[in-house]
Amino acid sequence: METDRDTTRIVRSWLEEGRTTLPDRVLDAVLDRVPATPQRRPWWPVWRTPPMNTSAKLAIGMAAVAVVAVVGIGVLSGRGAVGPGGTVPASSPLPKLGMPGHTASPAGMYGSQLDPGGRTRMHNVVETWTEIEFAALEDCFAAGEWSEPVPVTIGGLDALSVEPYRGDPSVPLRREPQATTAAYALPVGDRMLCAYLSWGPATTPTELDAARAVIRSIQAQPVGRAIRFVFTTEAGWDTG
Amino acid sequence: MDHDLVIRAQNGDEQAFASLAVAVGDRLHAVAHRILRDIDLAEDATQQALLAIWRDLPQLRDPARFEAWSYRLLVRACYAEGRRTRRWTPTLRLLPSDEPADGDALGSVHDRDQLERGFRRLSIDHRAVVVLHHYLDLSIDEVAESLGVPAGTVRSRLHHAMRGLRAALDADLRPAAREVV
Numbered sequence: 001m002e003t004d005r006d007t008t009r010i011v012r013s014w015l016e017e018g019r020t021t022l023p024d025r026v027l028d029a030v031l032d033r034v035p036a037t038p039q040r041r042p043w044w045p046v047w048r049t050p051p052m053n054t055s056a057k058l059a060i061g062m063a064a065v066a067v068v069a070v071v072g073i074g075v076l077s078g079r080g081a082v083g084p085g086g087t088v089p090a091s092s093p094l095p096k097l098g099m100p101g102h103t104a105s106p107a108g109m110y111g112s113q114l115d116p117g118g119r120t121r122m123h124n125v126v127e128t129w130t131e132i133e134f135a136a137l138e139d140c141f142a143a144g145e146w147s148e149p150v151p152v153t154i155g156g157l158d159a160l161s162v163e164p165y166r167g168d169p170s171v172p173l174r175r176e177p178q179a180t181t182a183a184y185a186l187p188v189g190d191r192m193l194c195a196y197l198s199w200g201p202a203t204t205p206t207e208l209d210a211a212r213a214v215i216r217s218i219q220a221q222p223v224g225r226a227i228r229f230v231f232t233t234e235a236g237w238d239t240g
Numbered sequence: 241m242d243h244d245l246v247i248r249a250q251n252g253d254e255q256a257f258a259s260l261a262v263a264v265g266d267r268l269h270a271v272a273h274r275i276l277r278d279i280d281l282a283e284d285a286t287q288q289a290l291l292a293i294w295r296d297l298p299q300l301r302d303p304a305r306f307e308a309w310s311y312r313l314l315v316r317a318c319y320a321e322g323r324r325t326r327r328w329t330p331t332l333r334l335l336p337s338d339e340p341a342d343g344d345a346l347g348s349v350h351d352r353d354q355l356e357r358g359f360r361r362l363s364i365d366h367r368a369v370v371v372l373h374h375y376l377d378l379s380i381d382e383v384a385e386s387l388g389v390p391a392g393t394v395r396s397r398l399h400h401a402m403r404g405l406r407a408a409l410d411a412d413l414r415p416a417a418r419e420v421v
Binding site: 004007008010011012014015016018019020021022023026027029030031033034035037038039040138139141146148149151158160185187189190191192 | 252254257258261262265266268269270273274279282283286287290291294295296297298299316319320351352355365370371374375388389390391392393396397402405406409
């Protein structure tokens, strides 16, 4: 029976074995392709912090305290909470999401609060089926097959997206034949809000655009151990 | 890492990028080889990662984070190569041989076989965490930054992976055919 310490020692020793040098031909192949590979320029200005003296740092620190104080006063006066994912109305009760049914809700803002391991979902009842499932999981891309993760920004959060995603049965997914699922992982504090958008071959581009707009509208923040999030939908979604 | 070199490469200086690629190439390749356990796949993943670094370098906001960022691109490339390797499965088998334990930290050929097999059963996510933490000696927070996931997720994956490897090492020594890969 190996102890944890034995296992760590053996694994570290094992990892030391193996190749450590990149062959020149691989490096040459990369450098040959560089001139023909355009760089992707960001649409946002790339900023860098210049070196600062102590006075400048102090001034910026005081300004930050002032901003925090103003925001804090705003929150305490009931104007809403500011979380890492943007502004989420925390003082008003959130409309509850329900399991899929056949009642289209009006356009508007909806939300939910998920405990760790919790999940809820909704679907579009107007067109062909499209479904979004939300879950608070430890790992949105658990065992299964997925495409290369792509960085996306949702509600001010640096998230990851994979499409298509075929997860294992422990991950909540629509399992219709020929269904496609795009999975989104949003880090909220030290937790993860997962959104799984599934659609079928007959789903129209317009419907899919509307579904993606729901994902893009997500604003989330941690509340204790739970994740509170809101999103905006057009009419036609069953939100219970 | 030379920040000036990173900034020059961000601005399209191909010579600066060549110097960067030389500086990080060996390490990226070593990590890819340990994650993928296959020399050809590791070379392909390293090549893809280096090209992705060149392509996306202008989007890196903080040159000081170049190294962590480059590991993230490498792990993504490993995902892609890992999917390729899933499409085939080695079928050749060798009869077991009686290899004596050699007394080093790794113990025996049996341990190596068991580790290799246990490691290959892990997902790329879990392998990446093990390699970044136990091979590169990155802290949990540094691994989290490199992979773009919360530190809690890194701890969980590391725990799961090490538990799997320990179970592989604890597997009994009954004579059995060994996979050749």
